[in-house]
Amino acid sequence: MSEKNELKFSDSLMQFINEWKEKPGNLIMVLHKVQGELGYVSREAAEKVSELLDVPLAKIWGVVTFYHFFKLTKPGKYNIAVCLGTACYLKGGDKVIETVEQTLGIDCGQVTKDGKFSLESVRCVGCCGLAPVMTVAGEVFGKLTKDMVPTILSRFE
Amino acid sequence: MSIVHVKINGIPVEVEAGTSVLDAAKAAGVKIPTLCHHEDLKATAACGLCIVKMEGSPKIQRACASPVQEGASYITDDPELFKARKTVIELILSTHPAQCLTCIRNQNCELQTLAAEFGIREQPFEPRVKRIPKDESSPAIITDPSKCIKCGRCVEVCQDLEGVYALEYIGRGDNTQMVPACGLNLDQSPCVKCGQCAAHCPVGAIYERDDTEKVRNAIFDPDKVVIAAMAPSVRVAIGEGFGLPEGTVTTGKIYTALRQLGFDKVFDTNFGADLTIMEEGSELVHRLTHNGVLPQLTSCCPAWTDYMEKYYPDMIPNFSTAKSPMQMQGPITKTFWAQKTGTDPAKIVNVAIMPCTAKKFEIGRDDNMSSSGYKDNDIVITSRELIRMIKLKGIDFANLPESEADSPIGEYTGAGTIFGCTGGVMEAALRTAYFEVTGKELANIEVDSVRGLEGVKKATVDINGLKLRVAVVSGLVNVKNVLEEVRQARAEGKEPPYHFIEVMACKGGCISGGGQPYASNTKNRIARSEGLYEDDEHCKIRCSHQNPSIQKLYKEFLGAPLSEKSEELLHTTYQQRPIYK
Ligand code: SF4
Ligand code: SF4
Ligand code: SF4
Ligand code: FES
Numbered sequence: 001m002s003e004k005n006e007l008k009f010s011d012s013l014m015q016f017i018n019e020w021k022e023k024p025g026n027l028i029m030v031l032h033k034v035q036g037e038l039g040y041v042s043r044e045a046a047e048k049v050s051e052l053l054d055v056p057l058a059k060i061w062g063v064v065t066f067y068h069f070f071k072l073t074k075p076g077k078y079n080i081a082v083c084l085g086t087a088c089y090l091k092g093g094d095k096v097i098e099t100v101e102q103t104l105g106i107d108c109g110q111v112t113k114d115g116k117f118s119l120e121s122v123r124c125v126g127c128c129g130l131a132p133v134m135t136v137a138g139e140v141f142g143k144l145t146k147d148m149v150p151t152i153l154s155r156f157e
Numbered sequence: 158m159s160i161v162h163v164k165i166n167g168i169p170v171e172v173e174a175g176t177s178v179l180d181a182a183k184a185a186g187v188k189i190p191t192l193c194h195h196e197d198l199k200a201t202a203a204c205g206l207c208i209v210k211m212e213g214s215p216k217i218q219r220a221c222a223s224p225v226q227e228g229a230s231y232i233t234d235d236p237e238l239f240k241a242r243k244t245v246i247e248l249i250l251s252t253h254p255a256q257c258l259t260c261i262r263n264q265n266c267e268l269q270t271l272a273a274e275f276g277i278r279e280q281p282f283e284p285r286v287k288r289i290p291k292d293e294s295s296p297a298i299i300t301d302p303s304k305c306i307k308c309g310r311c312v313e314v315c316q317d318l319e320g321v322y323a324l325e326y327i328g329r330g331d332n333t334q335m336v337p338a339c340g341l342n343l344d345q346s347p348c349v350k351c352g353q354c355a356a357h358c359p360v361g362a363i364y365e366r367d368d369t370e371k372v373r374n375a376i377f378d379p380d381k382v383v384i385a386a387m388a389p390s391v392r393v394a395i396g397e398g399f400g401l402p403e404g405t406v407t408t409g410k411i412y413t414a415l416r417q418l419g420f421d422k423v424f425d426t427n428f429g430a431d432l433t434i435m436e437e438g439s440e441l442v443h444r445l446t447h448n449g450v451l452p453q454l455t456s457c458c459p460a461w462t463d464y465m466e467k468y469y470p471d472m473i474p475n476f477s478t479a480k481s482p483m484q485m486q487g488p489i490t491k492t493f494w495a496q497k498t499g500t501d502p503a504k505i506v507n508v509a510i511m512p513c514t515a516k517k518f519e520i521g522r523d524d525n526m527s528s529s530g531y532k533d534n535d536i537v538i539t540s541r542e543l544i545r546m547i548k549l550k551g552i553d554f555a556n557l558p559e560s561e562a563d564s565p566i567g568e569y570t571g572a573g574t575i576f577g578c579t580g581g582v583m584e585a586a587l588r589t590a591y592f593e594v595t596g597k598e599l600a601n602i603e604v605d606s607v608r609g610l611e612g613v614k615k616a617t618v619d620i621n622g623l624k625l626r627v628a629v630v631s632g633l634v635n636v637k638n639v640l641e642e643v644r645q646a647r648a649e650g651k652e653p654p655y656h657f658i659e660v661m662a663c664k665g666g667c668i669s670g671g672g673q674p675y676a677s678n679t680k681n682r683i684a685r686s687e688g689l690y691e692d693d694e695h696c697k698i699r700c701s702h703q704n705p706s707i708q709k710l711y712k713e714f715l716g717a718p719l720s721e722k723s724e725e726l727l728h729t730t731y732q733q734r735p736i737y738k
Contacts, residue, residue, distance in 0.1 A: 043339045047737075056316075057737065058325035058346075061338035066329045 005051070007044040013037050017052050027055060027063055031070065040071035068123075076111045076118035078137040078156045085124030087131040096132050097121060099149045117153070164230040178209055178220035178231055189233050190242060190274070192249075192267060193308035194221035195357055196678050197318065197664065201309040206245050206271075209233045217241075243275050251282035253360075254303050260361040265675060267359035268306060289334070294344035296521065297366055297514040298355055298671075302334050305362040311335050311354035318664055320634035321464065323348035335362075338737075345738040347467055349633070351460035351662040352514030352539075352671015365514045365672055369542045375506040375535070376419040382500055385420040386486050386567075387411060387510035389427055390577030390667040391540050393688035394512065397674040398544030399554040404684030406692045409559025414547050415510075416560065424494075425562045426509065427569030429486030430576040430585070432710070433457060434701035436727050437479035437582075438589040439718035441657055445594075445623070450474045452628075452643060452655040455582050457481035459519035460662035462731070464633050469640055470733035478728040482576060483509045483516060484526060486566070487533030488726045493714045494566055507534045510543050512577070512670030515662070525729040539672025568706040571693030578686045579631035579666035580607035580614060583659040587618055587625070588700045595621040602699055608690075610665050610682055613639060615655075626655045632664045 009017070016033050020026040030053065034045050041064050050057040064070040082088075082097045097108055100119055104112050111118040127133050130142025141152055159174045165185040172181045177200070182189050193204040202222035209220045212230040220233070232238070250272060257263050289302040312335050315324040323346040324335050337346030355363045375383045396405040408425075415423045441453050456462055456477045465472055479485075487509070491502040509516060520526055520534040527533055538546070547554055562568065572588050575581035584604045591599040606616035607627065612635035618625045630636050642654045663670050668685035669677055698704060715723045 046339065056322035056325075058316075058322040058338045062325040062327055065327045 005044055005047050007042075007048050009034070009045075009048065010037060017049075021053060027053065027060065028067075031060070031064060035070060040074050042072075042074070071120070073109075073111055073118070074115075077116050078118075080117055080119045080134060080136050080153075081122045081125065082108075082119070082134040083123070083125050083132065084121045085128065085131075087128035088124070088133055091131040093121075093132040095146060096134055096144050096149065099146045100134070100153075103150050103153060116156070161225050161227045163225045163228070166231070166233055172225060174227075175224050178218065178223050178225055179207055181225045182209075182220065182231070182233055187233055189220050190271060191221060192271060192306070192359060193310065195310050195313075197357065198310060198313040199317065201313065203307060203309050204245060204249075206242055208238055208241060210235070210238065243277070246271055246275055246277060247281055249306050250277065251280060251284050252286060253306065254286050255284075256304075260304070261364045261367065262361035266361060269360075292336070292342050293366075294342035295348060295350060295366070295518075296344075297350040297517040298343060298348065298352060298363060299366055300336070300343065300363050301361060302336065303362075304360050305335060306360055307333055307335070308359060309335070310357045310359065311363055314353045314357045315348075316634075318353055318632050318634055319349070319351055319460075319464075319662060320637065321347050321349055321351075324354060341737065347736045349460040349463040349467075349662065350515040350518045350671075351633070353663060353677070354671075355514065356669075356671045356673065356675065356677045365539050365541065366517060367542060368517065368536050368538050369546050371536050372508050372538060372546065375508070380504060381506045382421045382504050383419070383506045383508060384422045384424060384490055385415045385508050385510060386424040386426045386429070386483075386490075387415075387543075388483065388512055388516075388577065388667060389430060389574050389581070389689060390512040390670060390673070390685065391510050391543070392574075392692065393577070393668060393685045394540045394673045395544060395547075395554070397676065398541075398548070401555060402684070403676065403681050404686075404688035406688050407554075408692070409561070410554060410557040411543075412562055413557045413560045414552050414554055417552050417557075418546060418550055420508070422563045424486065424490065424567040425569055426482045426486050426511075427573035427576070428562075428566050428704075428706065429482035429484075429489070430573035431570055431701035431704045431707050432485045432489070432727065433479055433482045433576075434572055434582075434585045434589050435707060435711070435718045436485070436723060437477045438586045438593060438701070440477055440479060441586060441590055442593045443719065445656065451653045452658050453477050455657075455659045456729075457576070457582060458515070458661045458663075458667075459513070459522070460515040461633065461636075461660045463515070463518070463734075464636075464662065466731055466734040467736045469636075471644070472640065473731045473733070475643075476731055478724075478730065480525075480727055480729050481519065482573075483511065483537075484519065484533060484729070485727050487520075487526075488529040489566055489710065491529035491531050491533060492726065493710060497565075502529060502531055505531070506536065509534050509537045510540070511537050512540050512667045512673045513537075513663075514539060514671040516672075523729075528726045540670075541672055541674060544674065565706045565709060568704060569696070570701055570704045571696035571699030572701045573704075574692045574696065575689050577667045577689050578608070579610065579661050580604075580629045580659065581666065581689070582661075583607045583627055583629050583657065585701060586657070587620075587627075589702045590625075591620050592700065592702055594623065597621075598700065607659075608686075610679065610686070612664070625657065627657045627659075628655050629659045631661045631666050633660075633662050636660055 046060045084093045132144050133142045161174045165182045165187050168185040170185040189207050192206045200222040202219045207220040208217045210232045292300045312324045392408040396407045412423050454475045487507050495502040517537045572585035607629050612632045614629040665682040669682050
C-alpha cells in the first residue's frame with residue numbers, strides 16, 4: 001500500500017504534521033487539518049497519515065468513524081447539512097432529510113452520482129429560532145416545509 | 158508489593174495492591190458474573206455485568222476494572238445488583254439474534270450460559286436485532302457481526318496480544334462494529350489468521366471456517382485414501398471436549414477415534430516436527446559454521462510467517478527456509494509413502510488436524526505448498542472441529558482403547574511433541590544442533606531456560622564452548638522489541654544479539670492456538686504444556702535425529718538434510734506482502 005500511495009499533502013500540511021508528530025493527541029489535530037485541506041478523509045489520506053505518524057491505519061479509521069465531524073467521502077459540489085438538533089428534530093427535521101433523500105435519490109451520508117450534492121445530518125447549526133433548518137453550501141434556509149426543498153435545490157447549478 | 162486487606166461478602170482476603178475487585182473475589186472463592194472481561198486482556202468494562210457495591214458508598218463499581226481499596230468491604234450480590242445484572246443480560250438478548258440452535262457456539266457460549274444461569278425465560282424488551290452480513294472472505298476466520306455483543310475482546314486481542322491491528326472499533330455507540338479499516342474485509346486486512354479473536358470471543362460472532370464436511374465427503378468417497386495427521390498440541394486438548402482434565406495426553410485414543418471416523422491411515426505431525434528439526438537444525442548449524450545470516454528465525458507458525466512478510470520483510474534472509482511440520486508431513490506422505498506403498502498420490506487426501514486456524518490458510522499459501530506435484534495438504538481441521546466430528550459419530554472418546562500411529566511416518570520423539578509449547582521448537586532444535594556440532598548427545602536434554610509461559614524468554618546455551626544466544630517469543634506483540642534489537646545491531650554493524658529466535662503467534666504457543674477448545678487462560682496453558690512435557694518424558698527417544706523412522710526416511714529417500722530433494726520438498730521461500738490489499 002505505502003509505496004503506491006501517490007497522494008501529496010501540501011507543504012503547509014506536511015509542516016503541520018512534522019510539528020505535531022511527537023505531541024500527544026496529535027492524531028485528531030492532524031486529521032482535522034487533512035480534512036480542512038482535502039474536504040474529507042479518504043483511505044489514501046488515512047494511509048498517508050498512518051505512515052507519517054506511525055499509527056496503525058485501523059486506529060485512524062476508528063477515530064474518523066467515531067467523530068461525526070469527519071467525512072469519509074468526497075463532499076458534493078454543494079453540501080447539504082440538515083439540522084437534527086432538538087429544536088429542528090421536534091419541528092420535523094427528519095421529514096426534511098427524508099424529502100432531500102427522495103428528491104436526490106441518495107441516503108444521508110452519500111453523494112449524488114453527478115457529484116453535485118452531498119447530504120449529511122448535523123447537530124444544531126445555531127439558528128434554532130428558524131427550525132427546521134438546513135444549509136446548502138453554507139447558505140442557511142429556515143422554517144422549512146417539504147414543498148420548499150425541491151425549489152431550494154433547483155437554485156444550485 | 159504492598160498487601161491490601163478487603164472483605165468480599167464478609168469474607169476477609171489479602172491481595173496485592175492493584176488487584177481488581179473481581180480477582181479479589183475469586184481469591185475469596187466468590188464468583189462475580191462477567192461477560193466482557195477476559196484474564197488475558199485489559200478490562201474494557203464494556204458490559205456492566207460485574208457490578209458490585211462497597212459498604213458505605215452509594216457508588217456502584219465494575220469489579221473487573223476497579224482496583225481494591227484497603228479496608229473496603231464489597232458486596233457482590235443483593236436484590237438490586239441481581240436485578241441490574243439480569244436487565245443487562247435481557248438487554249443484550251434483545252439485540253442478539255435468537256439463533257442458538259444453528260450457532261457454532263451452541264452449548265459453548267458465554268452469553269447462553271449466563272442466560273441459563275440467570276434463568277431468563279422471556280424477553281421483556283422489544284427485539285432490535287441488526288442484520289449485518291457475515292464476512293466470509295478469509296480462508297480461516299469468519300465474522301458474524303449480527304451476533305457481536307461488543308465486548309471488545311477481539312479488538313484487544315488483535316492489537317494488544319498480536320500487534321496486528323486488523324480489527325478496530327469502527328463507528329460509535331450502537332453502530333460500533335469490530336471490523337477492519339476502510340470498509341475492507343478480513344482478507345484485505347492485515348489479519349494473520351491466528352484465530353485468537355475467535356478463541357476469545359464469548360459468543361458466535363467470530364469463529365473458525367468449518368471444514369468438517371469436506372473431510373466427511375472425502376471419507377465417504379471410496380476412491381480416496383484419506384490420511385490423518387495431528388499436530389503436537391492437539392493430543393493434550395481433545396480430552397477437554399469429553400470431560401477429561403485439562404492437559405490430559407490422549408494420543409492413543411485420538412488415533413483410535415480417527416480410525417473409527419473412517420480415516421484410512423493415521424500418521425502423526427510429530428513425525429513432521431522431527432523432520433523439521435533435522436532440516437531447521439541443520440540450517441542453523443550451516444548458518445553458524447558458514448558465516449550465514451543470523452539470527453535464524455523459526456518459520457513453523459504460519460501466522461508469524463504472514464506477519465513477518467507484512468511487517469518485517471527485512472527479516473526474510475533471517476527466516477528459516479524449513480517448512481512447518483504440517484507442510485513437511487504432507488509432501489512426504491504424497492511422495493515417499495505413496496511410492497513405498499504403490500498408492501496413487503492423486504487419490505490421497507491429507508487431512509491435518511491442527512490447534513490452529515492459520516494452518517487453513519497455510520496449505521494454500523503459494524506454489525511451494527504443492528511441492529509433491531499435488532496440494533501437499535488438502536484439508537485442515539482444528540481441534541474444535543475434530544471434537545465435533547467425534548461427537549457426531551457418537552464415539553465414546555473417554556473410554557476408547559489406545560492404539561498406535563501407522564508406520565513408517567507416524568513415529569515420533571519427545572522433541573517432536575514439545576513443538577506445541579512456546580520454547581519447544583527451540584529446545585528440540587538445541588537437542589539436535591548440539592549433536593550435529595559436537596557429535597555428542599546433550600547430557601541434560603531439558604533446556605529449562607526456554608520453558609515457561611513468559612512472552613519473551615532469553616537464554617545463552619553452551620554448545621561445547623560456543624555460547625549460543627537464543628530468544629523465544631510468544632504473542633506477536635512481543636516480537637517488536639526483540640526484532641528491534643536485531644535491526645539496531647544490523648544498522649550499527651554489530652554482532653547480532655541472538656543466533657536463533659523462536660516465534661509463535663499464540664500466547665503460550667500452539668497449545669493455546671486459535672482452534673483449540675475454548676479455554677484461553679493461564680491455568681489451561683499450564684496444564685496443556687505440562688501434558689506435552691510429560692509426553693516428552695515418556696518417550697523412549699527424545700531427540701529428533703535419533704528417530705529410526707526419520708533416519709530411514711533420509712537413508713531411503715531424502716539423502717541428507719538440506720539435500721537437493723530435501724530442499725525441493727521441505728523448504729520454501731518468502732516474499733514481502735502488502736499490509737493491506
Ligand atoms: S485472526 Fe488474529 S490477526 Fe486476524 S483478526 Fe483475529 S486476532 Fe487479528
Ligand atoms: S466479535 Fe466477539 S469478541 Fe469481538 S466484540 Fe463482538 S462479541 Fe466481543
Ligand atoms: S502459535 Fe501455533 S496455533 Fe498459533 S498461529 Fe502459530 S502455529 Fe497456529
Ligand atoms: S465484566 Fe466487568 S464490565 Fe464486563
